[in-house]
Amino acid sequence: xxxxxxxxxxxxxxxxxxxxxxxxxxxxxxxxxxxxxxxxxxxxxxxxxxxxxxxxxxxxxxxxxxxxxxxxxxxxxxxxxxxxxxxxxxxxxxxxxxxxxxxxxxxxxxxxxxxxxxxxxxxxxxxxxxxxxxxxxxxxxxxxxxxxxxxxxxxxxxxxxxxxxxxxxxxxxxxxxxxxxxxxxxxxxxxxxxxxxxxxxxxxxxxxxxxxxxxxxxxxxxxxxxxxxxxxxxxxxxxxxxxxxxxxxxxxxxxxxxxxxxxxxxxx
Numbered sequence: 386x387x388x389x390x391x392x393x394x395x396x397x398x399x400x401x402x403x404x405x406x407x408x409x410x411x412x413x414x415x416x417x418x419x420x421x422x423x424x425x426x427x428x429x430x431x432x433x434x435x436x437x438x439x440x441x442x443x444x445x446x447x448x449x450x451x452x453x454x455x456x457x458x459x460x461x462x463x464x465x466x467x468x469x470x471x472x473x474x475x476x477x478x479x480x481x482x483x484x485x486x487x488x489x490x491x492x493x494x495x496x497x498x499x500x501x502x503x504x505x506x507x508x509x510x511x512x513x514x515x516x517x518x519x520x521x522x523x524x525x526x527x528x529x530x531x532x533x534x535x536x537x538x539x540x541x542x543x544x545x546x547x548x549x550x551x552x553x554x555x556x557x558x559x560x561x562x563x564x565x566x567x568x569x570x571x572x573x574x575x576x577x578x579x580x581x582x583x584x585x586x587x588x589x590x591x592x593x594x595x596x597x598x599x600x601x602x603x604x605x606x607x608x609x610x611x612x613x614x615x616x617x618x619x620x621x622x623x624x625x626x627x628x629x630x631x632x633x634x635x636x637x638x639x640x641x642x643x644x645x646x647x648x649x650x651x652x653x
Contacts, residue, residue: 386625386626386650387419387420387446387625387626388417388418388419388420388625388626388627388628388643388646388647389413389418389419389420389421389422389446389447389625389626389627389628390413390418390421390422390627390628390629390630390639390642390643391422391423391424391447391449391588391627391628391629391630392409392413392421392422392630392639393424393600393629393630393631393633394630394631394632394633394634394635394636394638394639395409395635395636395639396424396426396427399423399427400426400427400430406421406423406427406439406441407439407440407441407442409421410441410442410443411442412636412639413443413639414442414443416639416640416643416644417643417644417647418443418643419443419625420443420444420445420446420625421441421443421444421445421446422445422446422447422448422449422627423445423447423448423449423479423481424448424449424450425448425449425450425451425472425475426532428448428472428475428476428479429472429475431475436475436478436479437478439479444480445476445479445480445481445482446481446482446483446586446625446627447481447482447483447484447485447523447560447586447627448472448475448476448479448481448483448484448485449484449485450469450472450484450485450486450487451487451530451532451533452465452466452469452486452487452488452489452507452511453465453487453489453490453533454466454488454489454503454504454506454507454508455488455489455490455491455492455495455499455500455503455504455538456489456490456492456495457492457494457495462503462507465489465507466507466510466511469486469511469514470511470514472484473511473514473515473518473520473522474518476518476520477518477519477520481520482520482521483520483521483522483523483560483585483586484515484520484521484522484523485522485523485524485525485560486508486511486522486523486524486525486557487524487525487527487537487539488500488504488524488527488537488538488539488544488548489503489504489537489538489539490533490534490535490536490537490538491535491536491537491538491540492535492538493535495538497544500538500539500544501544501547501548501551504538504539504548505548505551505552508522508524508548508552508555508557509552509555511557512552512555512556512557515556516556521556521557521558521585522556522557522558523557523558523559523560523585523586524548524549524552524557524558524559524560525559525560525561525562525565525588526539526540526545526559526561526562526565526566526576527539527540527562527565528540528562528564528565528568528569528598529598540565540568540569541569542569542571542576546579546580549580549583553583558583558584558585559580559583559584559585560584560585560586560587560588560627561573561576561577561580561584561586561587561588562587562588562590562629563587563588563589563590563591563608563610563613564588564590564591564592564598564600564606564608564629565588565590567592567595567596567607567608568592568595568596568597568598569596570595570596573608573609573612573613574612574613574616577613577616581620584622584624585624586624586625586626586627587613587617587622587624587625587626587627588627588628588629589603589610589626589627589628589629589642589646590603590608590628590629590631591603591604591605591606591607591608591610592606592607592608593605593606593607594606594607595607600629600631600632600633601632602630602632602634602638602641602642602645603628603630603642603645603646603649604642604645604646604649610646610649611649611653614649614650614653615653618653626646626650628642628643628646630642
């Protein structure tokens with residue numbers, strides 16, 4: 386089982402530069418990760434020469450983007466798409482396998498049908514662009530990053546599943562987040578059953594209470610990782626696992642999450 390980590394807990398330090406990407410990769414290797422994940426909040430700060438010269442002890446697996454294709458203003462949606470093409474090119478230059486994409490925010494001015502049409506339109510355009518590169522796109526069952534005002538338009542399960550169905554003819558696969566399912570009071574196992582063949586990465590994420598986005602170190606919340614891991618092992622899951630460590634307990638929290646994930650997985 387390959388394990389990586391999206392280090393939300395140390396985003397401020399990575400953005401400020403007090404922890405470099407190389408520092409993060411070195412630490413990740415020391416605590417047992419096979420690869421690292423990053424966010425476009427960090428990779429967009431790299432200059433072209435820095436991208437070309439970046440040498441890391443671990444590979445980059447997935448880079449998380451926050452595409453807002455449901456914005457009510459068309460020029461903003463087009464700008465989001467243009468930025469995504471640049472993020473895909475950067476991901477390829479960094480050797481990342483995947484780029485995580487999102488539908489967009491649940492803007493009050495955009496109704497259900499409009500939001501789905503906007504999302505599908507831009508996802509398919511993005512898929513066509515990504516086909517020319519070595520980077521695969523992953524659509525996540527998302528909730529709300531700190532950089533957004535509203536929760537994810539596709540957070541509601543019926544909207545999420547409809548979008549998944551509408552993009553089956555594209556080369557977009559799925560990233561499934563264990564905690565985001567519970568934010569919307571959904572059973573992660575039941576959700577995975579509907580989409581399992583398309584899942585290529587799992588975000589191991591935990592929250593304190595169902596229905597609320599309050600991240601904690603995995604194993605300390607309400608996500609039943611024993612059930613999740615048993616489901617995956619029973620199906621000989623071949624994708625990687627990625628800890629989304631967003632408890633904001635720093636490098637120590639990331640280390641605790643790594644130990645917990647490995648112990649939980651190995652004891653199933």
